[in-house]
Every structure is written in structure tokens, then in C-alpha cells.
Amino acid sequence: MNLILITSHIGFGVAKVLDSGHPSFKKGDLVWGNTKWEEYSLIANSQFLFKIQHTNVPLSYYTGILGMPGLTAYVGFYEICSPKRGENVFISAASGAVGQLVGQFAKLLGCYVVGSAGSKEKVDLLKNKFKFDEAFNYKEESDLDATLKRYFPEGIDIYFENVGGKMLDAVLLNMRGHGRIVGCGMISQYNLDKHEGVHNLINLIYKRVRIEGFIVTDYFHLYPKFLEFILPHIAEGKIVYVEDIAEGLESGPSALIGLFSGLNVGKQVVLVARE
Amino acid sequence: MNLILITSHIGFGVAKVLDSGHPSFKKGDLVWGNTKWEEYSLIANSQFLFKIQHTNVPLSYYTGILGMPGLTAYVGFYEICSPKRGENVFISAASGAVGQLVGQFAKLLGCYVVGSAGSKEKVDLLKNKFKFDEAFNYKEESDLDATLKRYFPEGIDIYFENVGGKMLDAVLLNMRGHGRIVGCGMISQYNLDKHEGVHNLINLIYKRVRIEGFIVTDYFHLYPKFLEFILPHIAEGKIVYVEDIAEGLESGPSALIGLFSGLNVGKQVVLVARE
Numbered sequence: 001m002n003l004i005l006i007t008s009h010i011g012f013g014v015a016k017v018l019d020s021g022h023p024s025f026k027k028g029d030l031v032w033g034n035t036k037w038e039e040y041s042l043i044a045n046s047q048f049l050f051k052i053q054h055t056n057v058p059l060s061y062y063t064g065i066l067g068m069p070g071l072t073a074y075v076g077f078y079e080i081c082s083p084k085r086g087e088n089v090f091i092s093a094a095s096g097a098v099g100q101l102v103g104q105f106a107k108l109l110g111c112y113v114v115g116s117a118g119s120k121e122k123v124d125l126l127k128n129k130f131k132f133d134e135a136f137n138y139k140e141e142s143d144l145d146a147t148l149k150r151y152f153p154e155g156i157d158i159y160f161e162n163v164g165g166k167m168l169d170a171v172l173l174n175m176r177g178h179g180r181i182v183g184c185g186m187i188s189q190y191n192l193d194k195h196e197g198v199h200n201l202i203n204l205i206y207k208r209v210r211i212e213g214f215i216v217t218d219y220f221h222l223y224p225k226f227l228e229f230i231l232p233h234i235a236e237g238k239i240v241y242v243e244d245i246a247e248g249l250e251s252g253p254s255a256l257i258g259l260f261s262g263l264n265v266g267k268q269v270v271l272v273a274r275e
Numbered sequence: 276m277n278l279i280l281i282t283s284h285i286g287f288g289v290a291k292v293l294d295s296g297h298p299s300f301k302k303g304d305l306v307w308g309n310t311k312w313e314e315y316s317l318i319a320n321s322q323f324l325f326k327i328q329h330t331n332v333p334l335s336y337y338t339g340i341l342g343m344p345g346l347t348a349y350v351g352f353y354e355i356c357s358p359k360r361g362e363n364v365f366i367s368a369a370s371g372a373v374g375q376l377v378g379q380f381a382k383l384l385g386c387y388v389v390g391s392a393g394s395k396e397k398v399d400l401l402k403n404k405f406k407f408d409e410a411f412n413y414k415e416e417s418d419l420d421a422t423l424k425r426y427f428p429e430g431i432d433i434y435f436e437n438v439g440g441k442m443l444d445a446v447l448l449n450m451r452g453h454g455r456i457v458g459c460g461m462i463s464q465y466n467l468d469k470h471e472g473v474h475n476l477i478n479l480i481y482k483r484v485r486i487e488g489f490i491v492t493d494y495f496h497l498y499p500k501f502l503e504f505i506l507p508h509i510a511e512g513k514i515v516y517v518e519d520i521a522e523g524l525e526s527g528p529s530a531l532i533g534l535f536s537g538l539n540v541g542k543q544v545v546l547v548a549r550e
Contacts, residue, residue: 164477168480185482190477197472202439202465205458211486213479 011036011171013272014052014062016050022046030055037252039272042079043057050089050223054231058087064097064267072184072216073101074226079219080182080212085110088152090171094135095112095122097267102160103132104239111158114151116167117233118262129240155179161211164189165196172200175207183213195262204207242266280511286311288547289327289337297321298376305330307337314547325498329506339372339542340516341505347459347491348376349501354494355457355487356433363427365446368437369410370397370517373459377435378407379505379514386433389426391442394538395534400413404515419445430454436486439464440471447475450484458488466535 011185013035017025024046025031033049035041038245043049052062076098077083089106090097094115103126106113114134115126125133134151141147148156148170155176161168164186171181187196233239244264246255252270259268288310292300298308299321308324310316318324327337339345351373364375364381369390378401381388389409390401401410409426415421423431423445430451436443439461444454462471473515478484502548508514517541527545534543 031499039453057298183476186477186480195474195477197474199470199472201443201458201473201486202461202470204486205461205490206488208489208493209487211476212484214483215482216479219482 012048012063012068014059014067015041021132023068024205025051026047030059032067036272037142037249039249048220050218057234059229060243060245060269060271061234061241063269064243065101065234066227068216069097069267070101071219071223071226072240073105074229075216075219076160076182076184076221077102077105077158079222081160081180083109083111083158087111087157088154088176089113089158089160090139090148090152091115091160091162092167093117093132093185093187093262094132095125095266096264098161099160099162099174099238100126100130100266103130107131107133107156108233108238115165119265121265122262125242132203138167145173148174154163154243158182160184161186165198169198170210172198172203175203176259177207179207179209181211183211187260195268199262220275244270245267245269247271278477287323287338287343289334289342290316291398300324305334307342308548312524312545314524323492323495326390329502332506332509333341333439334518335518335520335544335546336509338544339513339518340376341502343375343491344372344542346381346498347503348373349504350375350491350494350497351435351457351459352380352433354436354497355456355489358386358433362386362432363430364388364433364435364453365423365427365431366390366411366420366435368392368407368441368460368462368537370400370409370541371437371539374435374437375401375405375541376514378405381433382406382408383508385512392460394540396540397537400517403536404517415444420448423449433457435459436461438462439472444473444475447473447478450478450482452482454482454484456484458486462535518544519533520544520546522546 011034014032015035017027017029020026030052032052033048037259087112091102092102095098095117103113103115113132115132115136116136117123118139120137123137126132136147152174156174156177157176159171159181161181161183165188168258172240244266251273255270258264286309289307290310291304292304295301300463305327306324307327332492366373366387369378369393377390378390388407389412390407391411392398393402395412398410398412401407411422427449431449432451432454434446434456436456436458437460440463519541524547528541530545533539
């Protein structure tokens with residue numbers, strides 16, 4: 001097994017089968033799934049390995065929009081958030097692999113969509129490429145509560161949580177009644193010795209808000225339904241996707257570290273080998 | 276309108292109608308609902324006023340088990356928590372108006388039930404009167420995480436949240452996969468200038484946990500269904516209820532303040548007048 005192995009930061013990648021003793025996979029098949037950070041992999045457990053059927057898209061998409069991040073965005077938004085047309089949607093880390101898709105899904109549904117990101121370049125991407133209604137650079141905002149009140153004078157119905165900490169605290173002050181928060185990631189917190197305290201949880205009661213965390217591996221049974229939904233949208237150009245490709249397996253560690261300071265613009269991919 | 280007016284801390288009470296211009300209420304009717312802290316009340320808005328139909332119970336029960344706290348326990352447990360037989364249930368402020376009922380509902384369903392409270396007297400009540408499987412005095416525990424691990428070696432499926440702050444933080448470390456937390460109250464936080472930080476929210480994602488806040492006034496349409504459920508259980512002695520009755524309207528303020536330091540044992544009621 002080898003060749004193209006474009007590994008995402010948790011070891012999901014795209015690969016070509018060199019040899020196989022598994023009845024579902026044969027030599028030459030393209031696959032995506034849990035392939036580890038290496039040029040050649042021996043995969044004993046095929047639970048998280050999927051055969052690639054549609055090749056009229058960049059194969060790297062299977063590390064992103066057509067892989068785990070795509071399914072994550074789909075499940076998190078459609079299954080967990082119970083979104084309704086016209087609702088107010090806020091997405092943090094919005095230019096990332098998942099956030100950029102959630103925003104586009106919400107726009108397809110006729111929602112008002114605002115995203116936060118950490119640079120002018122990313123904010124421009126959100127507004128111009130992904131067609132968010134508004135976007136802001138959280139690093140330039142000294143009072144996130146005031147920022148959210150500016151963009152959501154009537155409050156937030158759905159918050160797609162990718163960062164945690166201070167942003168979540170500000171969001172809790174700005175949720176509307178019966179709002180929903182989906183916990184997808186808390187990237188601001190992973191590398192802290194002690195996680196930041198969140199002080200405004202009492203608003204969950206006052207505003208009747210639901211927070212729900214999920215992990216995409218519980219939803220792989222929805223992958224065929226997701227593909228059926230997303231492929232035509234890609235083909236028609238109604239959903240776009242931005243990747244940040246680092247060349248060479250040796251660039252992997254710095255690309256991984258860069259995620260935590262937001263150096264990547266779009267989905268971070270490591271290109272190990274071209275076909 | 277006057278006579279028995281047993282007012283709860285947010286102004287819910289029981290009263291007799293002295294005069295009425297409303298077609299649904301007539302002189303002599305007993306009612307419960309939003310009656311304010313006074314001996315005689317003029318009620319212009321009958322939205323939260325209910326006629327008492329069943330009088331073979333102490334009328335004070337309509338400030339508690341048959342009133343808002345009872346419906347709160349019922350909705351919070353059955354509607355929000357999606358409980359299943361045999362699940363592990365933890366209740367904080369468990370001897371209070373709501374907690375004591377949630378625990379008994381969970382026992383009826385065959386759950387394993389543990390409650391926390393703030394005195395030996397309350398802990399004894401939980402174990403001996405309400406038949407919780409276990410109970411502990413949180414004031415005697417220096418490490419709530421360790422305490423919960425002792426009582427829930429396999430984790431918590433359902434947490435009925437009445438206190439917030441440090442207890443919630445410890446619970447988050449001990450939730451099982453796909454657990455549910457219902458946010459009913461956070462009494463430890465109401466009187467703080469700045470609410471305590473909750474540091475362990477990332478477990479919502481790791482454990483796929485849902486937190487949902489609710490307010491009982493959204494569920495008054497379920498009151499008839501709730502009465503149908505609870506009245507036979509009271510008649511058969513399968514559900515018991517403990518009240519802490521303060522005599523006289525003048526005892527109201529100190530009874531209210533006592534709630535925040537846990538002086539009450541059971542539902543705090545203020546007896547304004549006997550019939």
C-alpha cells in the first residue's frame with residue numbers, strides 16, 4: 001500500500017492499495033481513512049478505511065470535504081443543530097476544514113452566517129470565497145461580547161464550536177432562546193495545562209440552550225448519504241473548498257504545530273507523494 | 276382573593292379566590308400559581324394560575340410536588356434526560372424541592388441514584404426517606420472528582436444539575452459516553468459577582484455529552500399529564516415529599532436567604548395563613 005498518502009493531522013489520509021488480503025480491497029484501489037503518518041502503511045484494521053469511488057475531484061478532498069472533516073461538518077450542522085431556514089449561525093475557526101463547510105451549508109439553507117478567524121486573509125476568504133454574510137478577526141477584537149452583539153443584535157440561534165474558552169463564554173451571553181451549540185472542537189484549549197474557565201453557563205438555563213458534543217466516528221453510517229448530498233454541490237460549484245497543502249512528509253510536524261497558532265489557511269493537508 | 280397563601284421563593288403560592296371577574300375562576304376556588312408575597316393579592320394575569328381540583332393532599336403540595344417544582348422534576352427528568360432503566364443518575368442539591376422528586380422518579384425507573392446535599396440530616400433523608408442508593412455531604416468531600424469516581428466507578432449517565440460551579444466541573448470528568456446533563460438550576464452561582472469558571476467542558480466532546488437548560492414555564496401544557504402520573508404515586512405512598520415550613524409572611528425573607536446557604540431541609544414553604 002502506498003503512493004498518494006496525504007495525511008491529515010490525526011492520521012487520516014488517502015492511499016493506493018499495493019497489496020491486500022481483505023476481500024473488500026484489492027490492488028490498485030484508492031482508499032481514504034486511518035492511514036498513519038508514513039509513506040507505506042500496513043493496515044490491519046479496516047474499520048476506518050473507505051474505498052474511493054468518485055475520482056473526478058482532487059484526491060486530497062478525501063482528507064477534507066469528502067472525508068472526515070466533510071462528514072463532521074454535515075453531521076454537526078444537519079444532525080446535531082436542527083437548523084432552520086433564516087436562523088442566525090455563528091462559526092468559530094470558520095476558515096478551517098470543518099468551519100468553511102458549515103458556513104456554506106448554512107448559507108444553502110438561507111441562514112445568516114458569521115464566522116471568526118485569526119487573520120485578515122482568512123476573514124477575506126470567509127466573505128469573498130465562502131460567501132459568509134460577515135466575518136471578523138477575533139485577534140483584533142478586545143471585547144468578544146460586544147463584537148457578537150454587533151454582528152448578532154438579535155442573538156445567535158446556532159453556534160458551531162471549534163475553539164472553546166473565551167469565545168464560548170462570549171457566545172453564551174449572546175444565545176437566543178432555544179439556541180443550540182454543537183461542540184465539535186476546542187482548539188484553543190488542547191495544549192493548555194489547565195483549561196480556561198467558562199463563566200457564563202448559567203445562560204444555558206436562562207436561554208434554554210442545548211450544548212452537545214459529538215465525534216464523527218459515531219456517524220460513519222451516514223457517509224453514503226453525505227456523499228450523495230455533497231458531490232452534486234461540488235460539481236455545480238455551489239460548495240467550494242480551500243486547502244493548505246504542505247509538501248513532503250517531513251513538513252508534517254511543522255504543519256501540525258502550525259494548526260494551533262492558526263498558520264494554516266483552509267484545511268491543512270500534507271502531501272506525501274503524488275500518484 | 277386570599278387566605279392560604281403559601282408562597283415559594285419566586286412568588287408561587289396557594290390561595291383561595293375571594294372574588295373574581297374571570298370566567299374560569301369563581302369565589303371559593305382554590306388556586307395555585309403566581310400569587311406574589313402577600314396576604315391578599317389582585318391577580319390581573321391568570322396565565323400562571325391553576326385551579327386546584329384535587330384536595331385530598333396537603334394544599335401546600337401545590338407549591339411543591341404538585342406545583343412548579345414537581346413539574347420541573349418531571350419535565351427535566353423524563354422529557355430532557357431521556358432516561359433508561361438501569362442508568363446511573365446523579366442529582367445535586369438532591370434533598371431540595373426538585374431533587375428529591377427526580378431521585379424518586381429515577382428509582383421508580385430502576386436507575387442507580389446518588390444525591391449530594393450539604394448536611395448529615397439531608398444525606399440521611401436522601402438514603403432513608405427517599406431511598407436513594409447512595410448520598411454524600413459535599414461539604415465533607417475535599418476532592419469531588421474522587422468522590423464521584425467512588426460512587427460511579429463506571430461513570431454517570433444522567434446528571435440533574437441544580438448547583439453549577441465546582442460540582443459541574445467534577446461531573447464533567449465523570450460522565451459516560453452519550454451522557455446527558457439537564458441544567459435546572461445553579462444555586463451556587465446566583466449570588467456571585469463573577470460566576471466560577473468551569474474548566475472541563477472539553478469532555479462534552481470526548482464523551483459525546485449533551486447539556487440542556489430548560490425553564491418549566493415552557494412546559495405547563497404537560498401539567499395535566501404530570502398530575503395523572505403523580506397523584507396515584509402519592510396516594511400509594513410510592514412517592515413521598517418533605518417540606519420545610521416557615522410560619523408567617525414575616526419569616527419569608529429569612530427563609531429565602533436560608534436557601535442560598537442550604538438551611539432548609541426539603542422544599543421551603545412559607546405559611547402565610549391557614550384556611
